[in-house]
Amino acid sequence: GESVGLHLPTLSVQEGDNSIINCAYSNSASDYFIWYKQESGKGPQFIIDIRSNMDKRQGQRVTVLLNKTVKHLSLQIAATQPGDSAVYFCAENTGYSTLTFGKGTMLLVSP
């Protein structure tokens, strides 16, 4: 079975709200955790990653939190915009660039 999964298949938010997308993983040996965004008709695009020795990392409007105790990863998007509407995937890297992806969460942003 897969070791990476998502709790919610679809998340609907209003423009300007903060969004939180969650992910569970099961492989304690994973070295990096990565979030990808996939817009309709496009390939996945790297958003942010976090190393296993960190618990928080911030980017532009995005924050990734890693809780190794409960094997949980989350992506927070501040002031969500319509352009953020996409499918978001979490992925884990066990250390040799082979990524295991989760099923994805669709984020729908209403104006």
Place this chain on the structure above:
Amino acid sequence: ETGVTQTPRHLVMGMTNKKSLKCEQHLGHNAMYWYKQSAKKPLELMFVYNFKEQTENNSVPSRFSPECPNSSHLFLHLHTLQPEDSALYLCASSPGQPNTGELFFGEGSRLTVL
């Protein structure tokens, strides 16, 4: 533009046809990947090439045959496919292996097998 170009973007083929998918990256990367994306399933790694050498074959059926003539080009040769092989096939590249996991994906080739 991601720097990874896939052709064709759409392909319809019969089960007895032979076709090929092409991927080209303009990023100077040394590792290239084929992923399969089916509806309602996670992205599945198929093949990995690092410096033109295949480093991973994720138990892919032999009707899929990859070819990597150089670090910039990757092909996926298709032969005698099944309808369940219909999917989006994504090519990706990275500077090399190992890396943190940041892959640069193309826009994919949508394959329909009749």
